[in-house]
Amino acid sequence: MIVDNRIDFETYWRVEVRTVLTWTDEEQELRKAVRRFVEAEVAPRREELEHGDLAPYGIMRRYSEAFGVGDIAIERFESSLRGEPGPAVTAAQTLIPMIEFSRYCPGIVTSMGVSTSLTAGAIIKGGSAEQKERWVPDLLTIAKVGSWAITEPDSGSDAFGSMRATARPDGDGYVLNGAKTFITNGPDADTIVFICRLADGTEERRYATFVLDRGLPGLVQSAPLRKMGLHSSRTGELSLTDVVVGPDRLLAPAKKKSGPATSDRSSAMATFVKERASIAAMALGIIERCLELSVDYARTRVQFGRSIGDFQLIQLKLAQMEVARLNVENLLLRYLRQVDAGVRPSLTEASATKLYAAQAAMQVSLEAVQVFGGNGYMAENHVEQLCRDAKVLQIYAGTDEIQVSQIAKDLLRGRR
Amino acid sequence: MNIVVTVKQVPDTWAEKKLDAADKTVDRVSVDNVMNEMDEYGVEEALKIKEAHGGEVTVVTMGPAKAVETIRKALSMGADKAVHLTDDALHGSDALQTSAALAKVIATLSPDLVITATEASDARGGVMGALLAERLGLPQLTQARKVTVDPAAGKVSIERLADNGYALVEASLPAVVGVVEKINQPRYPSFKGIMAAKKKPLTTLSSGDAGLDAGSVGLAGAGSTVVDSQPAPPRQSGTIVKDEGDGGVKIADFLAAQKLI
Numbered sequence: 001m002i003v004d005n006r007i008d009f010e011t012y013w014r015v016e017v018r019t020v021l022t023w024t025d026e027e028q029e030l031r032k033a034v035r036r037f038v039e040a041e042v043a044p045r046r047e048e049l050e051h052g053d054l055a056p057y058g059i060m061r062r063y064s065e066a067f068g069v070g071d072i073a074i075e076r077f078e079s080s081l082r083g084e085p086g087p088a089v090t091a092a093q094t095l096i097p098m099i100e101f102s103r104y105c106p107g108i109v110t111s112m113g114v115s116t117s118l119t120a121g122a123i124i125k126g127g128s129a130e131q132k133e134r135w136v137p138d139l140l141t142i143a144k145v146g147s148w149a150i151t152e153p154d155s156g157s158d159a160f161g162s163m164r165a166t167a168r169p170d171g172d173g174y175v176l177n178g179a180k181t182f183i184t185n186g187p188d189a190d191t192i193v194f195i196c197r198l199a200d201g202t203e204e205r206r207y208a209t210f211v212l213d214r215g216l217p218g219l220v221q222s223a224p225l226r227k228m229g230l231h232s233s234r235t236g237e238l239s240l241t242d243v244v245v246g247p248d249r250l251l252a253p254a255k256k257k258s259g260p261a262t263s264d265r266s267s268a269m270a271t272f273v274k275e276r277a278s279i280a281a282m283a284l285g286i287i288e289r290c291l292e293l294s295v296d297y298a299r300t301r302v303q304f305g306r307s308i309g310d311f312q313l314i315q316l317k318l319a320q321m322e323v324a325r326l327n328v329e330n331l332l333l334r335y336l337r338q339v340d341a342g343v344r345p346s347l348t349e350a351s352a353t354k355l356y357a358a359q360a361a362m363q364v365s366l367e368a369v370q371v372f373g374g375n376g377y378m379a380e381n382h383v384e385q386l387c388r389d390a391k392v393l394q395i396y397a398g399t400d401e402i403q404v405s406q407i408a409k410d411l412l413r414g415r416r
Numbered sequence: 417m418n419i420v421v422t423v424k425q426v427p428d429t430w431a432e433k434k435l436d437a438a439d440k441t442v443d444r445v446s447v448d449n450v451m452n453e454m455d456e457y458g459v460e461e462a463l464k465i466k467e468a469h470g471g472e473v474t475v476v477t478m479g480p481a482k483a484v485e486t487i488r489k490a491l492s493m494g495a496d497k498a499v500h501l502t503d504d505a506l507h508g509s510d511a512l513q514t515s516a517a518l519a520k521v522i523a524t525l526s527p528d529l530v531i532t533a534t535e536a537s538d539a540r541g542g543v544m545g546a547l548l549a550e551r552l553g554l555p556q557l558t559q560a561r562k563v564t565v566d567p568a569a570g571k572v573s574i575e576r577l578a579d580n581g582y583a584l585v586e587a588s589l590p591a592v593v594g595v596v597e598k599i600n601q602p603r604y605p606s607f608k609g610i611m612a613a614k615k616k617p618l619t620t621l622s623s624g625d626a627g628l629d630a631g632s633v634g635l636a637g638a639g640s641t642v643v644d645s646q647p648a649p650p651r652q653s654g655t656i657v658k659d660e661g662d663g664g665v666k667i668a669d670f671l672a673a674q675k676l677i
Contacts, residue, residue, distance in 0.1 A: 025614065026613075037604055066604040090611075
């Protein structure tokens with residue numbers, strides 16, 4: 001029997017074309033529309049947001065209203081209360097604004113994501129109907145600002161293992177004590193999701209999650225901490241001293257799909273998967289903007305009688321930036337197409353995407369500063385800000401080291 | 417209210433605008449194209465009137481296949497449906513021909529109100545509103561900074577922008593109204609709007625579908641022709657006056673030479 005094992009090119013190309021990684025028409029429209037908003041609303045205020053005292057919440061509210069983002073979130077939320085599906089939100093609708101905002105102020109993405117996604121999401125997952133009604137709508141429309149408090153001075157990557165904040169049962173309620181740090185929106189939050197160890201926790205339930213309101217006796221929200229970058233996101237510390245809360249503030253533990261066993265830890269881990277994909281979106285925004293600014297500068301900056309783009313060492317930098325841009329864009333498009341097809345990317349893949357994208361953003365933004373030379377080192381230059389901002393992508397949502405270990409462990413276990 | 421709003425795809429405001437070397441028409445291929453910025457005010461006003469009085473907003477454009485992007489933008493802002501007149505034979509049509517073609521399409525829609533911008537940023541003729549009103553046999557209100565529609569009374573009134581204030585002008589419906597940028601703040605297309613735009617009804621017509629004679633449109637039959645064009649001369653570098661103790665005198669002499677003092 002003769003086996004024809006030549007490649008069937010017609011089939012090959014058909015498959016390739018079907019899965020080709022490009023932006024859809026709608027995605028391009030979304031990008032254009034949000035870019036226009038960002039260039040009109042964020043770009044002119046970048047100086048105040050990054051080097052002044054302008055909090056980002058007003059811009060976030062205007063964005064939410066202008067594009068009907070809050071309305072969609074409320075519709076979905078109300079539908080979910082009735083057990084109905086609600087209007088669909090594609091992954092692109094979530095990730096594209098992150099790309100576009102990150103071209104100017106990545107901090108706004110952090111601030112908005114923590115308030116509308118992490119904080120509201122935690123209450124939606126673990127809240128009773130009453131608790132959801134009480135806190136979620138205002139968070140979704142950004143009428144109120146939310147914080148999600150897990151990190152402590154001595155617990156970062158090992159968020160649960162080293163956690164010291166506690167909830168001590170007291171009558172019907174609990175008494176909360178502890179210190180949280182690096183809390184996004186911490187100085188301004190109206191609604192805080194607070195994760196802590198249960199003082200008399202059992203094997204089934206060692207941790208508990210509470211919802212706190214600004215102004216609770218014993219709760220102190222610090223002024224913004226000074227940090228290396230991401231200044232448009234205000235970060236603070238929370239201090240809880242004998243904060244008395246009723247059972248109405250305790251969220252139910254997340255339910256595992258199989259069996260009745262419950263775990264707040266698995267709920268937080270699920271949140272990490274989406275969070276890691278969003279880092280790739282932020283990285284892409286930073287890379288795109290650094291590349292655009294660098295190409296423009298290489299064309300117009302004249303030294304030794306010629307534009308610096310004529311020098312091969314500058315050309316190498318630009319070419320490497322473009323390679324990074326394409327790679328990160330492809331990873332992001334792969335994620336989007338998987339989600340569109342109903343496939344949830346594994347934590348390993350999300351980790352690999354995050355690891356690569358964060359490192360690429362760091363490398364590209366450092367090289368952008370180098371292309372700009374002395375000008376790039378000046379605080380008034382946008383690439384200087386983006387370079388400081390890029391560093392956090394290697395740290396939050398799981399450090400590079402955590403991503404590496406996640407990926408390697410799964411590979412060694414035979415999983416991907 | 418059955419509202420028609422005209423839109424046009426033009427080269428991006430910031431793009432270097434060029435004429436095609438071969439036929440001296442606007443080069444729409446080598447640049448990014450966007451909805452004429454002033455048309456966004458027209459679309460916004462149409463949507464506001466619809467929101468206040470009910471009805472339907474139909475977007476009408478004439479332009480190459482790519483102009484569908486501009487239609488989609490208007491649909492994503494909230495317009496209900498669109499008509500796209502597109503045909504290679506229409507290429508190079510002048511304002512007279514374009515107005516005849518658009519009027520033919522608009523007449524089939526029987527609008528209560530036709531909204532246009534004051535001008536498009538590519539050719540900047542500023543005549544389309546008047547030409548359409550003439551061809552449709554409708555009254556035209558121009559330079560509107562505010563539009564008030566009273567469907568029950570069958571009239572539309574506007575605040576017409578003037579050099580030293582505004583004039584109140586009204587017309588019976590149906591009418592053609594031209595709006596200025598001061599009239600509103602165009603909305604961003606909502607995420608829902610963007611996702612829904614592709615599903616909204618879009619009628620694509622060739623010149624034949626629209627009942628236009630082949631000879632009545634296009635470059636060959638155009639009444640006006642661009643014969644030649646020259647780019648604007650680059651700005652001359654200024655005169656540098658070096659102050660050697662007599663800077664003030666030199667500046668005064670310069671201003672006097674320009675007859676400014």
